[in-house]
Amino acid sequence: MTTWPTHLPGLAWGADYNPEQWPEHVWSEDVELMRRAGVNLVSVGIFSWAKIEVSKGEYRFGWLDRVMDLLHAGGIRVDLATATAAPPPWLTTEHPEMLPVRADGVRLSHGSRQAYCPSSPIYRDRATALAAEMASHYRDHPALAAWHVGNEYACHVKRCYCDTCAASFREWLASRYTLDQLNDAWSTAFWSQGYTDFAQVLPPRVTPTFQNPAHVLDYDRFSDDAILELYKAERDVLRMVTPDVPITTNFMANWTFGDLDYWKWAREVDFVSNDHYTEAQSPDRHVELAMSADLVRGLAGGKPWLLMENSTSAVNWQRRNIAKLPGEMRRHSFQNIARGADGTLFFQWRQSRGGSERYHSAMVPHAGTETKVYREVCEVGAEYGRLTEVVGSTVDASVAVLYDFQSGWALRQDAHPTNDFDHYRHVLGYYKALWQAGVTVDFVAPGTNLSAYSLVVVPAFYAVSDAHAAVVADYVAGGGHVLVTYLSGVADQHTRVRLGGYPGAFRDVLGVWSEEFHPLREDETVTLTDGSTASLWTEHLHTRTADTVVSYEDGPLPGVPAVTRNAFGGGVAWYVACDLDEGGLSRTVENALSGAGVAVSRSPIELVRRKGDVSFLFAVNHTGTDAQIEASGVDVLSGTQVSGRLTVRAGDVVVLREEV
Amino acid sequence: MTTWPTHLPGLAWGADYNPEQWPEHVWSEDVELMRRAGVNLVSVGIFSWAKIEVSKGEYRFGWLDRVMDLLHAGGIRVDLATATAAPPPWLTTEHPEMLPVRADGVRLSHGSRQAYCPSSPIYRDRATALAAEMASHYRDHPALAAWHVGNEYACHVKRCYCDTCAASFREWLASRYTLDQLNDAWSTAFWSQGYTDFAQVLPPRVTPTFQNPAHVLDYDRFSDDAILELYKAERDVLRMVTPDVPITTNFMANWTFGDLDYWKWAREVDFVSNDHYTEAQSPDRHVELAMSADLVRGLAGGKPWLLMENSTSAVNWQRRNIAKLPGEMRRHSFQNIARGADGTLFFQWRQSRGGSERYHSAMVPHAGTETKVYREVCEVGAEYGRLTEVVGSTVDASVAVLYDFQSGWALRQDAHPTNDFDHYRHVLGYYKALWQAGVTVDFVAPGTNLSAYSLVVVPAFYAVSDAHAAVVADYVAGGGHVLVTYLSGVADQHTRVRLGGYPGAFRDVLGVWSEEFHPLREDETVTLTDGSTASLWTEHLHTRTADTVVSYEDGPLPGVPAVTRNAFGGGVAWYVACDLDEGGLSRTVENALSGAGVAVSRSPIELVRRKGDVSFLFAVNHTGTDAQIEASGVDVLSGTQVSGRLTVRAGDVVVLREEV
Amino acid sequence: MTTWPTHLPGLAWGADYNPEQWPEHVWSEDVELMRRAGVNLVSVGIFSWAKIEVSKGEYRFGWLDRVMDLLHAGGIRVDLATATAAPPPWLTTEHPEMLPVRADGVRLSHGSRQAYCPSSPIYRDRATALAAEMASHYRDHPALAAWHVGNEYACHVKRCYCDTCAASFREWLASRYTLDQLNDAWSTAFWSQGYTDFAQVLPPRVTPTFQNPAHVLDYDRFSDDAILELYKAERDVLRMVTPDVPITTNFMANWTFGDLDYWKWAREVDFVSNDHYTEAQSPDRHVELAMSADLVRGLAGGKPWLLMENSTSAVNWQRRNIAKLPGEMRRHSFQNIARGADGTLFFQWRQSRGGSERYHSAMVPHAGTETKVYREVCEVGAEYGRLTEVVGSTVDASVAVLYDFQSGWALRQDAHPTNDFDHYRHVLGYYKALWQAGVTVDFVAPGTNLSAYSLVVVPAFYAVSDAHAAVVADYVAGGGHVLVTYLSGVADQHTRVRLGGYPGAFRDVLGVWSEEFHPLREDETVTLTDGSTASLWTEHLHTRTADTVVSYEDGPLPGVPAVTRNAFGGGVAWYVACDLDEGGLSRTVENALSGAGVAVSRSPIELVRRKGDVSFLFAVNHTGTDAQIEASGVDVLSGTQVSGRLTVRAGDVVVLREEV
Ligand SMILES: [Zn+2]
Numbered sequence A, B, C: 001m002t003t004w005p006t007h008l009p010g011l012a013w014g015a016d017y018n019p020e021q022w023p024e025h026v027w028s029e030d031v032e033l034m035r036r037a038g039v040n041l042v043s044v045g046i047f048s049w050a051k052i053e054v055s056k057g058e059y060r061f062g063w064l065d066r067v068m069d070l071l072h073a074g075g076i077r078v079d080l081a082t083a084t085a086a087p088p089p090w091l092t093t094e095h096p097e098m099l100p101v102r103a104d105g106v107r108l109s110h111g112s113r114q115a116y117c118p119s120s121p122i123y124r125d126r127a128t129a130l131a132a133e134m135a136s137h138y139r140d141h142p143a144l145a146a147w148h149v150g151n152e153y154a155c156h157v158k159r160c161y162c163d164t165c166a167a168s169f170r171e172w173l174a175s176r177y178t179l180d181q182l183n184d185a186w187s188t189a190f191w192s193q194g195y196t197d198f199a200q201v202l203p204p205r206v207t208p209t210f211q212n213p214a215h216v217l218d219y220d221r222f223s224d225d226a227i228l229e230l231y232k233a234e235r236d237v238l239r240m241v242t243p244d245v246p247i248t249t250n251f252m253a254n255w256t257f258g259d260l261d262y263w264k265w266a267r268e269v270d271f272v273s274n275d276h277y278t279e280a281q282s283p284d285r286h287v288e289l290a291m292s293a294d295l296v297r298g299l300a301g302g303k304p305w306l307l308m309e310n311s312t313s314a315v316n317w318q319r320r321n322i323a324k325l326p327g328e329m330r331r332h333s334f335q336n337i338a339r340g341a342d343g344t345l346f347f348q349w350r351q352s353r354g355g356s357e358r359y360h361s362a363m364v365p366h367a368g369t370e371t372k373v374y375r376e377v378c379e380v381g382a383e384y385g386r387l388t389e390v391v392g393s394t395v396d397a398s399v400a401v402l403y404d405f406q407s408g409w410a411l412r413q414d415a416h417p418t419n420d421f422d423h424y425r426h427v428l429g430y431y432k433a434l435w436q437a438g439v440t441v442d443f444v445a446p447g448t449n450l451s452a453y454s455l456v457v458v459p460a461f462y463a464v465s466d467a468h469a470a471v472v473a474d475y476v477a478g479g480g481h482v483l484v485t486y487l488s489g490v491a492d493q494h495t496r497v498r499l500g501g502y503p504g505a506f507r508d509v510l511g512v513w514s515e516e517f518h519p520l521r522e523d524e525t526v527t528l529t530d531g532s533t534a535s536l537w538t539e540h541l542h543t544r545t546a547d548t549v550v551s552y553e554d555g556p557l558p559g560v561p562a563v564t565r566n567a568f569g570g571g572v573a574w575y576v577a578c579d580l581d582e583g584g585l586s587r588t589v590e591n592a593l594s595g596a597g598v599a600v601s602r603s604p605i606e607l608v609r610r611k612g613d614v615s616f617l618f619a620v621n622h623t624g625t626d627a628q629i630e631a632s633g634v635d636v637l638s639g640t641q642v643s644g645r646l647t648v649r650a651g652d653v654v655v656l657r658e659e660v
C-alpha cells in the first residue's frame, strides 16, 4: 500500500489550490508563481462539488482537467480532493432532510459550508458517487499524487440531533448493549431514566437540566463513528479504483478542536495529515504548535506525516487575527519538519477575493508577490529543496504523553467538581514543561505498550477501562516511570466513578488515595512547601505506600500531600494532585525526568533531532537574542561546517547534519 | 391532622436514600451504616417512577417492599415519595405532548429529570394514579412516617409555554377578569395590545422587544398556581387513603430559586420542608443559610420544620464546587436546628456512582466510611441524639422582615430603572445587618398582622395592593416601627405605577415623596453625610413630615435626603432611599432597632434561642478564634455546667439548656 | 409640496401624546398643561391601531375625534400617526403567518410591539387600509399638521427570515442579477455555494459556520428595501388623499441603530424627522448627540428637520437608566436646534402608568408637575417661543464627513481581521476631534459632489463602488482635501477585496499601498513617532507618492508609516492607517484642517451658527465652569445686549443674534 503522496521530489511544499475562484487566465500565472516558490504539491477540489456536479449525476470535469494538466505540466503534484466536503445548494434544496439539526431542533441551512447530517443516506450516496466519479475520471492522471477525502470532518457540525441520527444511534447502541446493559452502563436508575425499549432512546437534545453523562459520552462516540463511516465509504470506493494512490483526510489535532478520536481515525488513512493554526493571542503559540506536531506524529505511529494546512500569516476567525512577524512562518514550518512532518502546506495558495475567508492569509496575498509573505514563501520553499535527505527520517523519544481524546469528551461535560477544567490546556501545561526541559516526547494512545519509554506522563486520563489501567500498572511494575495528574483514573469508560477512593484506577500504582476533591474558589491560590502555588484543584489525599514530595502549607488542606512518589514493582509512579503553577509544574516534571534517567537541557532554543541514516539537528530560536549550543556537522541550509559551537541567531532556524 | 413525620425518636437525621442505584447486597450495609450514623429518617423513592411503574399501570413494588422492610427492621423511618418527580422515558415517548416547551417554542426532551408540562393532563393523570397506587400499597407499612410529594417543584421547568398551558392560562384569566378588566389591569392601551377575545391571549413567548409586564407577572402567578394544583392533586389522593400520614413537598426557599410563592404553598402542606445549598463562592454562605432557615420558619408559621435536603460537603452544579471544611457541615446543621428545624436531612445517603450528580457529596462518600465526611456525620448524628428535648420548641423574634416573592417576580423583569437590582440579595443585605446585630427575625407574608413585632423591615416590597399597604400603615399608626427600603410601594399588584410621587403606597406613612429615580452609573458611588456611600440607586427625595437622617454630599443629588425617619400616628417609619454600603446599612438598621427598643448585641458568634418548657441557647462560632459570652446552664452536648461565662471555641457549636 | 408641519407658530415643541392610556377626564388637563409648557405640536395615535380598528374593517374614531378637537381647541397642532406601527392581537391571531421569523426559524409572538414580517402581504394590506381610513377621516381636520407613518421602522425586527421574505428576496435578486452575475457578485465558487436556480437561494438563516458575506449584505439591502416599500405604500395612500399634508416617519440615525440606509429613506419623506436618546453610561453623550443631529441635517439635505423623539430625563431600556441633571435636557434641546432642528419633541407627554415604558421619563412625570422635569419643560418651552425667527435658517459647514450606512453593515459581519471594530464609534471618534476643534460639519452620502467643502473626512468607507471612489478622487484632483481612515476602500460593493494592495479604491489618491493588515492583540498598544499611541489596528503600509507624517516606533511594524499625506492633482489626501488614541487623532485632524485652511478654535463651549437673514450663534456650555468668548449682538433669550465679550455660565445656553 502506498503511504505517501507519490513522486514528490522531497519535502512537500504547497497549499490548497482553489482555481475555481479565479478566471482561467490566472491559472497559468499561478503555476509560474508556484514554481518560483518551490511548490511541489497542492490540494485541489476540496470545495468544488458545485462546480463538478452541476445537477444530479451531471459531471463537468473539463475545467478541472485543464487545471490538472497545467499543474502536471508545471511539475506540481496534486493531492486531489473527492470534493465532497460541501454539498451544493441544488442538493440540499432537493433534500433538506440531509441538513444537520441542532440540539434544540433547529435545522441548519446551506449557505456556508459542510452542511450535512453525518447519518444522512442522501449525503452518503451522493458523496460516494462523486468520489467514484472522481476516481474513475482521474485514476490515470499523471498529476495525481494522493486522495484528499472530505475536509476537516466535524469541524462545524460536531454533533447532529436529527431523527435519522436518533435511529442510527439506537442501532449503534443495540449492537453494543442489551437493554439491561445499557441501563447499567448509563446508570439510568438515577433520575428515573430507565429505558424499557431502545425506541425510547434519543440523542441528548435539550432537556430541563443536566443530561446523563454516559448517554452524552456514548453519543460522542456514536457521532465520531458515524462520521468515520462517511470517510471510510469514500475511501473504500477510491481504493477499489486506484489501489496505488494513497488516501488521507486532514485531521484537526490541535487546540481548536477535539470532537473526533483520531487514534481511531489514524488507523484508516494511508498517511496522516493534519491542519494547524496558532492561537494569535497566546505568547506560547509555538509551543502549542510543537505539541500538535508531536501528537500528530503519534497518530502516524512515528511515521512521517503531512501538515495539510497552516497559515502563512493571519487567519480570519479569531477575535483579533494577528499577522505573523518576519521569520515566524519559517520557524513554524521548520518546527513541523523537525517533529516528523515530511512537508507543510498552507491554506491556501492565493488569497480569496470574496467569500468568508478572504481575510485569511495565503501564499500569494491580495497585495501580490512584492510582499513579505510571498518572499518568505519563496525562501522557505528553496530551503526545503535542500532538505531532501531528511525525508523519511524519524524522531526518537524516550518520554511519552498518554493522550486520551475521550477523556476530554467526558471532562467537558458539566456537573463536575469544577467547570473550569480544560483537558487540552491541561495537557499543554505538562507539554510545555517538557518542551522547556528540552525533552522531545511521543504521544501515545490509551492501551499502548509503554515499555520503550523511560517516563510516561498521564495527564487527566479520566475515563479509563480496567484494561487500559492495567497497561499503565504493568508498565510501572516492569520498571517504568509514570507521572499521573489529577482527574486521572477517576471513572470507568462509562464515566461511572471508581469507588473506594480516588483515583480509583491508579490508587495502587500511585500508593495513595484521595477522600475528597477540594477545588479552589475563583482567584484562590494555596502555597506549597516548595514555594510554588496551586489554584483550581486540590484533593484531600492520603499516602499509603507513596512518599510525600510536596504538601500544602495553607488553604483548605494544610499538611496534606500535593505531589507524591511511589515505588511500585520495579518502577516509580508520581502523582500530582493539584493544579500547579508553571514553576512547580516544571520542577515536578524535571524531578520525574531525572528520576527516570532522562537528561534535561534548558536551552533557550528549541532542539529536535530527526534520524535516518544520519542525524539531523533542527534548532529553532524563537527568542530575540542569538544563542549558542554545542554541536558539530554541516549546516544544511547554508552549507557551512560547524565544529563544536553552533550559533543560532535571533529568530533563525538551523538544520545541522550532525557528525557523530 | 398529623403534622410531623410519625414516630421519630427526636430530631430527624438522615438523607434521601436511593437504593435503586445500588445492587441489593449493598442495602443491608446501608442500614447498618445508617444506624452507626444515628440516621432515623430517610426519603425513599423520589426518582423511582421508572423502577416502580415499568409500563402503563404495571407496578413493581417487590424491590421497594424489601427496602422498606429492611429500613423498618433497622428502626429507620421513611419519608416515602410518591415517585412522581421524573416521568419515565416510556411515558414521555408515548406522550411527547406532555413535555414542556420553552418560550422560543422548543420542546424539551426526556433524558435529565422532571420533564413535564405543568398543565399536562397526561402527567397529572399518571402522577395521581401512581400516588394512589403508592398510598394503597404502603398505607399500612410500619416504616411509613410521611409522604414526600414530587420533588423541588418547578426547579428546572419554571415556566412552560406550550399550547396546553396557553389554554389553561386563558381559563385562569377568564376566571379572574372580564376582558375589560384584563385590558385595564394589563394596561394594554400601551403599544396597541388590546385584546378583544381571550382566545388572543398567549403565554409570553418570544417577542420583538419588551413584553407587557403585567402579562408576564400574571403568567408567573398562573404557572405557580398550575404547579401547585399538581401537588394538591397528589396530596388529596394521599390524604384520602392515609389521613394520618403527614404530607409535604420540599421547597427551595433560598438564593437559588424564586419562582414559586411559598406563602401560598405553605398553606397546603402538613409540615414545611425545605432544601438548602450554600453558595460556594460567597464568604457569607452561613448568613444566607440563616436567612433561608428563618424564611422557612416563617413559611411554617413558626412551627418546627424539616430541612429536607442539604449537603455534607460540595455540590456539583456550581462553577467551582467547594468542599466543606471540618466542622462546617456541623455548624450548618446546628444553625438550622437553632432556627426552628426539628431535623436536617441530606441529599443523599450514598454518593452516586453514575448519573449527573455523582460529584455531589453524600453521607457516605465514594471513598467510603474512613473519611472526614462520614466521621462528622456520625458525630453530629450522635449529638442530635442528645437534643431530643429541643423537639417542638420554637423561636421568638421581635423583629420581622416582610418578604414578598411576587415583588421578586416583578422586579426581575427588564425595562426598570436599572437591571442590576437583585431582590433576594437586597433582602439578604438587610438580613445580614440584623444578623450582625445579633437580632433573630421572623419572616412574614404581605398582609400579615404585624402588631406582635417591635420593628418590621420592608425591603423592596414593590408590587403592593392597597390592602397590603394598609396593613403596614395601620401597624405604624398603632405604634409600630417600620424600615422601608427603596423600590417598595412603587407599583400596584399589576405593576402599574402609583402616581403622585414615589413610593406611592407608602408616601404618607413615610412622610416623603420622590420625584424621580436616579440610579447611578456602573462603578459610580456617592458619599453620604454620615460618611457611608451609596451605589446603584438614589432618588430625588423630598420630605413632607419626615426628618432627614442622612443626605447626599455629592453625586447627582447633593443635599437631598437619603435616609429619613417619620413619626406617624403612634409609630415610626424609616425610609432608605438608596443602596447603602454595608456600614451605612448596618448603622441605619441599628438606629431603627434602638428606636424600636430592640437590643443589639454585636457578638462574634451566632446566638439563637429556642424555647419550649425551657430555653436552649444555640451558639455557633463561625470564626477562627475562640469567643466568650455571658450565659449559664448546661452544655447539652458535653453535659458540662456553665456558670456565667461560656467559651465557644473557634468553629465550634454549643447548645446550652439555659438557667433563668 | 408641503415640507413642514403646517401652521406652527415657531419652533416645534411637544411630544408623543398617547391619550388612550388615560381616562378621558385627564385629556383636558393634558391640554391645559401643554399650553402652560408651550407645547405646540404632538404626535398622536402611533400605537392606537387596536383602539381604532377593533376588528377587521370596524373603525372607531369617536375617541380620537374628541382628542383631536380638544387639541385643536387648545391651539395644538397634530402630527397624526397612521397608527400602523403595532398590529393588534386580533389581526396577528387571525394571521400568524404575518409574524416575523428569526434566523433560527422561531416565529415571534405578539405581546410587545411591531410584530410583523416586512414582506407580509397581510400586514401591508391592513396597514395601507388603515392609513387610507385615517386619511379620509381626518383629511379636513383643522388640527392635522403632518402625517407620521409607522414608527421607528425596523427598530426591533431588523431582519425577518420567513418563507415569504425568502420568496421576495429571490424576486429582488432576480431583478438585479442573472444567475451568473449573482454567483460572480457573491463569489459562490468559494465553499461550493454555486446556485443553479434562484429557487435555491435562502435568507441567511443559521448555518454551520460563517455565511457568505455578499449574501448577507444583499439581504441587508433587500430588507431595507422591503421595509421602505411598506412606508412608501402608506405614504402614497396619504398623498393621494391629502396632497398638502407633509409626510414623515421617524428615523433612528444614532448610536443605537444602523439597519436602514437613511440616505435612501430621506428621499422619500417630505421632511426628515429623527429619534435620539443619549447613552447614559457615556461621558460624551452630548457629543454623540451633536453627531446624530449633524447626520440628520445631512439626511435632510441641509434643510430644517424635526427631532421627533428624545427624553426629558431617563430612558428605560439601558442597563442603568440615568436621569438627566438640571439643565441637561435644556442643553440637549438647544444643541439640536443649533444644528438645524426646527423643533424638538419628546417621547412622551405623560409618563405611562403601565406597560413596558412606564419608567421612561416624559414631559409630565409620575410625580406630577411640581417637579424639576416639568419646570424645565415649561422653561425651555417659553424660550423656544422667543426663537421664532430662527425657523428656516440653516447651518453652513466647510468640512464634511462621508457617512456610509452600508459599510457599517459590511463591517459588522464576522471573519474580518478583527471583530472589535465598531463603525459608528469609529466615525464618532473623528467627529469628536472635529467637535473639539470647534468645527461644524456636514454629513454627506457616498457619491455626493464634494466640491463645496474644504476638507472631507472619509472614515471606514469600506465597501466602495468604482463610481463612488471616483467621486473622491475627482474631488482631490480638483483641489479638495480628504482624510481617509483605515478600512476604507478595501472592498467593492459586493465586499470583494480590491486586489493589488490595500486600500484598493484609494491607493492612487492616497499615494500608498498596504501589503497586510496587522491588527494588534487585545490590550496591545504601539507608540508612534509623535508620542501618540495606536491600538486595535495597524497596517504594513508603504508610501508611493505620499509623505510619511507619523510612523511606528515599536510594535510589529517599527519604522512603517502610520499617517501619510499625499499631494494629488490640486489637492491633498491624508491616510490614517491605524487606530489612533484621542490625542493623536485630534492632532491629525487639526493638521488636516489647517492644511485645508479651516480655522480651528478649541473653545470650552460648543458653538454653532444658524444663518438666515441674520446669523444666530448658539453657545452651549457643557462644563461646570463659566466661559467667555468674543461675540457681539443680542442675547435672544434674555434680551440683553452683548458687546465683544459674551459670558456663558456653567451649564448654560446662550443664543445670540449676531451683529456683523
Ligand atoms: Zn442527523
Ligand SMILES: [Zn+2]
Pocket (backbone or CB within 6 Å): B100, B101, B117, B118, B119, B120, B160, B161, B162, B163, B164, B165, B166
Ligand atoms: Zn405547557
Ligand SMILES: [Zn+2]
Pocket (backbone or CB within 6 Å): C100, C101, C117, C118, C119, C120, C160, C161, C162, C163, C164, C165, C166
Ligand atoms: Zn418575513
